[in-house]
Amino acid sequence: MPAYDKADLERRMHGAVESLKHDLGGLRTGRASASLLDPVTVEVYGAHMPLNQVATVSVPEPRMISVQVWDRSNVGPTDKAIRSAGLGLNPIVDGQTLRLPIPDLTEERRKELAKLAGQYAEKARIAARNVRRDGMDSLKTDEKKHEISEDERKRLETEVQKLTDSTIGEIDAAAQAKEKEILGQ
Template identity: 75%
Template sequence: MAKYDKADIERRMKGAVESLKGDLGGLRTGRANTSLLDPVVVEVYGAMMPLNQIATVSAPEPRMLSVQVWDKSNLTAVEKGIAKANLGLNPMIDGQTLRLPLPDLTEERRKELAKLAGNYAEQAKIAIRNVRRDGMEALKEDEKKKEISEDERKRSEDDVQKLTDKYVAEADAAAQAKEKEILSQ
């Protein structure tokens, strides 16, 4: 078992929250967000490539995404890739650019997305609690090996719990903000 390392525990907990924020960023709200197209891969030059490696994605209007394809010969491949990603978007070709108007979200779809945001937050909190458990086990192991005293172990356990509480609260706040954004459009 590894020795207790507070910095490593904090880094791992922070990583779980950052991952959650990335997941939440990909959830579609009523507003155009370029991260919506992050999962799109396109078959070009005989290989599968992420959209951001063959085009520039922007949000020129609140309810519109624009995809500027660098090589015009890839335009239909990009259109197919976006359709295959099953995002509910219908690309319209405009010269060398694809325009993607965002349809209105139904009330039912908003509730599904809000629930999904809650599930993402729960996964992040589970990851944070797993890091907490690892830290607590490392402290008990260190005490057993007589590397730290019982008082040091208890103080460090309090530190680990404070970190856990801090990052669980961050995860909850991020999810609540996203749920509010989804439901209030």
């Protein structure tokens, strides 16, 4: 059985792009986004739970996030979790609803976030290159075992390289779009 598995390489490269998009979604821009609160976990009922399992998160206005806590006893822990998440948000408690006004980003903070987006993109590019290396290694292994010919290996290596190039192109496009959004261009 050949070690080379094109479907597995495609799945792993797609995973690198999806992971990047998830990471970029957590970066704060000047606009409100429900995904901004995805990394927040709340300590309730003796366990750490994702915010979306104790409250409904919505975006009623471009610069406001609303968090409707289901159980009144969880309002305090939810407020504390959002404040300590390092997002720079200060909730306004209104009964069982927390309103989170999104403050303007300073120029310095915008540059930091753009730099962080670049670091996330580089991590994703490295992941894609590692997948390419694994694919090339498995092709060489298959050739050594005489499961594929040298010509077949070269053809498949070209295929793997094209897949890598298109994945890195996707990564670059996602990172550039996020940097533009952060820098307000």
